[in-house]
Amino acid sequence: MPATPRYRAILFDLDGTLADSVHLIVESYEYAFATVTGQSVTRAQACSWIGETLPVTFGREDPEHAAALEAAYRAYNNANLHQITGYPGVAELLDDLRQAGAVIGVVTAKGRESAEASLQHLGLFGVIDVLCARDDTTAHKPDPAPLLLAAAKLGIAPTEAAYVGDAVFDVQAARAAGMTSIAVTWGAGIVGELAALGPDALCDNAEQLRAALLA
Numbered sequence: 001m002p003a004t005p006r007y008r009a010i011l012f013d014l015d016g017t018l019a020d021s022v023h024l025i026v027e028s029y030e031y032a033f034a035t036v037t038g039q040s041v042t043r044a045q046a047c048s049w050i051g052e053t054l055p056v057t058f059g060r061e062d063p064e065h066a067a068a069l070e071a072a073y074r075a076y077n078n079a080n081l082h083q084i085t086g087y088p089g090v091a092e093l094l095d096d097l098r099q100a101g102a103v104i105g106v107v108t109a110k111g112r113e114s115a116e117a118s119l120q121h122l123g124l125f126g127v128i129d130v131l132c133a134r135d136d137t138t139a140h141k142p143d144p145a146p147l148l149l150a151a152a153k154l155g156i157a158p159t160e161a162a163y164v165g166d167a168v169f170d171v172q173a174a175r176a177a178g179m180t181s182i183a184v185t186w187g188a189g190i191v192g193e194l195a196a197l198g199p200d201a202l203c204d205n206a207e208q209l210r211a212a213l214l215a
Helices: 022-036 043-049 054-061 063-079 090-099 112-122 145-154 168-177 191-196 206-213
Strands: 009-012 103-107 130-132 161-165 180-184 201-203
Touching (some): 054 063, 103 145, 145 168, 161 168, 168 191
Parallel strands (some): 009 103, 009 161
16 A cells, blocks of 8 residues: 655755765864864864754854854864765655645755755755745744745645654744654754653654654
8 A cells, every 4th residue: 555644745854864974963063163273173063053053153152253163163064065965864864745735845044055966966845845944034944934934835724734853942842833843863953851841753863763754
């Protein structure tokens, strides 16, 4: 019997959810701070910032050098997009979701140009029906605005959608938007922190995510 989507639309975070890019993000933060300020950052610090926009992170951590830090981060990140890979079974799951009749979106704190480049590199750009990036809203996760915009662009009610992400911000944004929240543990998030929020599903691999999204 053919699989049936549990939701009309499935929205995904990008970094740490579809794209195995956490290592590159950490390196980009390390490069930016070392180059601009001579300071070092830990992996734990960098991972805790994933899901925020760069202006928010740098504006909070070092407002005096925020613009220079963002420029250095972008330069390093853009030059090393080839390091990004996918997670096992995730691309195949997206294909199966489409074949089952679900619409697919990506909602990310990344800028549109970088998000599109990452999706193109992974061969996923043609799979998605809508992309909402940092440029598209003035408020960002954990605010629900970008998720709600994606639902509006798809012409569906938020309650008809699930949002899949690896960060606390993702679970919080999904809940605030009225969407089903699905957390994955293969990204930058800390499993205990994700579990403590009580997402509707907590998935350790693509097969568990498949079971959460397809009936």
